[in-house]
Amino acid sequence: MGDGLSYTRPVHGASTPLVVGFDLDMTLIDPRRGVRSALRALAQETGAAIDVELVVSTLGPPLETALSPWFDGDALDRACWRYRDLHGAILLEQTDPMPGAVEAVRAVSKLGGTVIVVTAKYEPHARTSLVAVGIEADVVVGWKYGPAKGEVLRDHAAQVYVGDHPADVIAAQVGGSLSVAVATGEATPSALRAAGADVVLSSLLAFPAWLENWRASGST
Ligand SMILES: [Mg+2]
Structure with a gap:
């Protein structure tokens, strides 16, 4: 910086290129209709007693983690890929936007900002899900969770990361981004604050x- 000040957050303001990262599931999109359908089909095919509502109510971690109570080893790998096949076939019809998601992304674009979506979801499905809800992101990176999301945020110099899960707060911290949490997933506002979110909406x-307001404030 050259001015002797130390910044704990990236400098921002009207003259700094704006880069905002978003999580996908339960932040920009509501995938629950499709997840429910795909899980029910997978349970039927495999005979596994998958607790569909538990998985649907705890979205965020990688699929391998979500299905690990019912599958193991190679069977887990096979179940994940079969699930992706089943889910992929219905993504366009069974993915909904979260309230305000389209407008939130548009707000970044209107300021000339770059939108990056960083998600644990299988990347081709992340892209299809965005098409389904009419959101255009400049960059989409899949297969990332928690601290690994943070590395992507740092690589893209994202000043802000918006997510619904405590792991997204960690991602923002690792990435040196401001953590903006939205209480639209399983985590309550107090849980997101306790996880260290800078802002909870x-x-x-x-x-x-x-x-x-944040752009107008010009500094942290
Ligand atoms: Mg999420």
């Missing part, structure tokens, strides 16, 4: 106004 409906 009730949903993305509040994001455009927050972004405008």
Whole structure:
């Protein structure tokens, strides 16, 4: 910086290129209809007693983790790929936008910002899910969770990472990004605050106004 000040967060302001990262599931998109359908089909095919509602209510971790209570080793690998086949076939019809998601991404673009989506989801399905809800991201990176998301955020110099899960807060911290948490997933506002979120919004409906204020403030 050359001015002797130490910054704990990236410098931002109207003159700094804006880069905002978003998580996907339960942040930008609501995948639950499709997840439910695919899990039910997988349970039927395999005979495994998958607790569909448990998986649907704890979205965020990688699929391998989510299915690990019912499958192991090679069977887990096979189940994950079969699930992806089943889910992929219905993604376009059974993916919904989260409230305010389209507007939140548009708010970044309107400021000339770059939107990057960083998600644990299988990357081709992440891209299809975004098409399904009409969101265009500049960069989409899949297969990343927790600290690994943070490395992507750092590589892209993301000033902000928006997510619904405590692991997204960790991702932002690793990436040197401001952690903006939305309480639209399983985590409550207090859980997200306890995880260290810098900002907690009730949903993305509040994001455009927050972004405008934050940009106008010019510094942390
Ligand atoms: Mg999420």
